[in-house]
Amino acid sequence: MKPIQVGLLGIGTVGSGTFNVLRRNQEEIRRRAGRGIEIHSVFARSIERARKVVGDDVKVVTDANEIISNPEIDIVIELIGGYEIAKTLVMQAIAAGKHVVTANKALLAVHGTEIFAAAREKGVMVAFEAAVAGGIPIIKALREGLTANRIEWIAGIINGTTNFILSEMRAKGLDFAVVLKEAQRLGYAEADPTFDIEGVDAAHKVAIVSAIAFGVPVQFEKAYVEGITKLQAADISYAEQLGYRLKLLGITRRRDTGIELRVHPTLVPSKRLIANVEGAMNAVLVHADAVGTSLYYGKGAGSEPTASAVVADLVDVTRLHTADPHHRVPHLAFQHDSLATTPILPIEEVVTSFYLRLQVADQAGVLARITGILAEKGISIDALLQRPQDADEGQSKTDVIIMTHETVEGRMNEAIALMQALPTVLAPIVRIRKEELN
C-alpha cells in the first residue's frame, strides 16, 4: 500500500524533531502502522533554513496553500503555533478534507470547539497528543485508557519551565527572580517567559484535559490562573519542614456544584510521587472511581519528546481513519452531542486547604486573635508552626505558619481580610493552596 502522505507546516524545534524521528525510525514506524508515513512537503518561511533540516529530498514551499490544497496529501501537521495563522491553516486543511495533527494547545484551548465541529462535519480526525505534557501519552490515557471510569480529579505538573524553576528554588534556597535568569541562560525558559511563569501555558493544557475528563467544552477563559512569580524561598523552606513540596499544578476536579479548573502554586505532601518530579519533567495524576489513582510521567517538552506525540498521532490516523467517523474516538473523548453543561466554578467556590504565613508582632494574644478568626469562619487548623523571633531585625516580630483543613476559598478570603486588618499583622499574608492528592 502506498505510504500515507503528510504535509508539515512549520519546521522549528518540534517540526525538526518530527522530521528526524520519522526518518530515523521509518522502518519501525512502518512495521507498526502497516504503511509508510512520508513527509510529502514542508511549509517554511525560509527555504534555506528548512533545507538545513530536511536536506534536498523533500519539497519545501513558502506558500502553505501548496500543502493544504494538494490532493496527494492525507494529513497536515500544524506546528506553527499561535492563534491567527495556525487557526486559518487548520480550518482550511479541515475544509480540504485533510486529517490534522497539531501540538498547539493555545489554539485548541481558545478555538477548540470551532475546530472540532468543523472536523466532525468533514469526517476528519484532529489529533493533539503533543498539546499536553509533550511526550507523555496523557490524552490517549484519558480519552481511551480510562473510559470505564468516572474521573474525579486530575492534577498535573504540565509546564516544565516552572517545575525547573521551583526545583532550583528549593534545591538552592534562591528566590524566583534569580532562578528565572539561570533558567533562561540554560534554555529552560524563553526570553519572554510570561506564558510559562504566569501559568497561562498550564491553563491552556488543563482546560483541554478538563474537557476530555468530564465531557464538557474546552473553557480556558473560565480557568483561574496564578503563576509562580511572587513565590519566596522562605515559604518553600517552611513547607518543606512541614512535609510539603511546592509545585505549579494544573488542577481540575468534579464537585457536586460544578467543575474546578485552576492553575496555581500548590503544596503537595513530599511523600507523593508527583512531589518528587524534579527539573523540567512533567507528570499527571488522575483519580478515577474504578481505577483509583494513576500517574503518567515523562518529558513534557523538547524537540523529540514532543515529536514522539506528533508521530504517534500520525500512526493513529493511519491506523484508524477508516473507522466509522460516528463512533471513532471522539476528539474530546465524549461524543459531541453528549457534552455536559456543568458549570466551571469561580475560584471563590473552589474547595482546598491552605498554607498561610503571617508576619506578626511578637506579643501576647496575637495567636489567639488569628486562630479566633479562623474558628469564626469555620476553618479548622491542621498544623501550626511559630518561628523563633527574628533577632537580626532588632524588632519584635515573628513568622506564624498555619496549615488549614479544606475550606471554601471564599471563606478563606474573608478570614484573610479580617486577619490582614489586625494591627499586629505586620506584612501582607502569604497564602498558598495545598492539596493532599490521595
Next chain:
Amino acid sequence: MKPIQVGLLGIGTVGSGTFNVLRRNQEEIRRRAGRGIEIHSVFARSIERARKVVGDDVKVVTDANEIISNPEIDIVIELIGGYEIAKTLVMQAIAAGKHVVTANKALLAVHGTEIFAAAREKGVMVAFEAAVAGGIPIIKALREGLTANRIEWIAGIINGTTNFILSEMRAKGLDFAVVLKEAQRLGYAEADPTFDIEGVDAAHKVAIVSAIAFGVPVQFEKAYVEGITKLQAADISYAEQLGYRLKLLGITRRRDTGIELRVHPTLVPSKRLIANVEGAMNAVLVHADAVGTSLYYGKGAGSEPTASAVVADLVDVTRLHTADPHHRVPHLAFQHDSLATTPILPIEEVVTSFYLRLQVADQAGVLARITGILAEKGISIDALLQRPQDADEGQSKTDVIIMTHETVEGRMNEAIALMQALPTVLAPIVRIRKEELN
C-alpha cells in the same frame, strides 16, 4: 444505535468488578463510546453465585456455548483464567466471529501467537489491556502512545503481591517468610502464592510487553525467571545504606545481539520514582529513543482497577471495530507480517551490574583475593562496604558488600565460582542484580 452486546465468561473478582463498573458508569460510558454497552448474558458455574452479583435482570447460563454461539452477542469477555478451558472458549469465540476481551496473561503468554493468528484470520479484535499492570493503560501506551519510538528498554513492577512483600520487608526489617504470612492474612497474597512469589506472573506479563515493545512473538518460555523467596532482610538493609531499594522487576531490553527478557529481584537507586512505588502498586518505566524515559503508575490488580482496563477494551472495540482490519491497531503493536526474529538472550549473556554479599574470614589478604578475582574477570567495582566484625558470633568473620559496574552475567558466574571456592569465603555468596534505570 442499538447497544453493543457483551457475553461475560466468569463472574469472579474481575467479572464482578466489570459488571459493576459497566452498570454504575453506563451513562458516562455511553457518552464516550457513542453506543450503550450491555451485558447480554453471563456464564458461571453457579447460577446462584452469579445472581448475587448480577441480580435478576441479566441472563445467566451454565453452558458457555450459549454465549459463544449466540448471534446477538458482539463481544466475549474471558475472565475465567488458566490455560485450558479459557483457551478453548477464546478460540471458539473467535471462530464464531466475536471480538474478544481478556485479562488472561497466562493464556496470552503461552498461546498468544495462535490466538492472535486466529483473530487476524477472522478479522476480529482481541484486546487485553487488563493482562498487564491491571488498571494502568500500559498496553495502550506502548502499542499506540509510543509508536514513534524505537523502544530501548522497559522495567516494571508488575506484580503487586511481591511489591507488597518487599515493601513490608524493608519497612519492618523482616524476612520473607514472616511477611508472606502477613500478606496472605491481609489478602495481598493467595493461599498458593507460587506464581506470584516465584516471578511467573511477572514473567507472563513482561513476555507480552516485550513482544509489543520490540515487534517479536510472545516468548514466555525463553524468559529468565527468579522469585523473591530467598531474599533476606540484611541485604535490603545493606542496599539501603548504599542508596538502593530492592524491587522485583520485569525487564526487557534491546541489545545488539538480541533481547533481554527477565524477572528477578533488582536493586534500583532510591531516588528513582519507581524505587518509591510501595505496597501493592504497580509501575512501568519505559525508555525510548525519542521520548526518553516515561513512567506509568497505578493499581495493578483488584476487582475494579482490573475492570477499568476490561471496560476500556470494550469501549475500544465499540469505537474501532469498523476500521479496516488490515490497518487497525495490530494485536501486538506491530503488523503480524513484520515481526522480527531477534533472539531472546540466555541469562548468561545479559548485561547488568551486581550487588554481592560475601561472608568472609576476618583476616589479612581476603579482600585482595576477592577484588583480584573480579579484576581478573574484567569486572570493575563501583562501591565496597566492609561491615565491622560480628562480635555476637564470637567468630572472626565479617560481611563484605560489593557493588559492581555492568558486566556480562556469564563472566560474573565465573567470578562467583572462583570466589566461592576460596577457603576464606564462609557462606554462599549472595548475588542481586542492580539496574540504574536512567
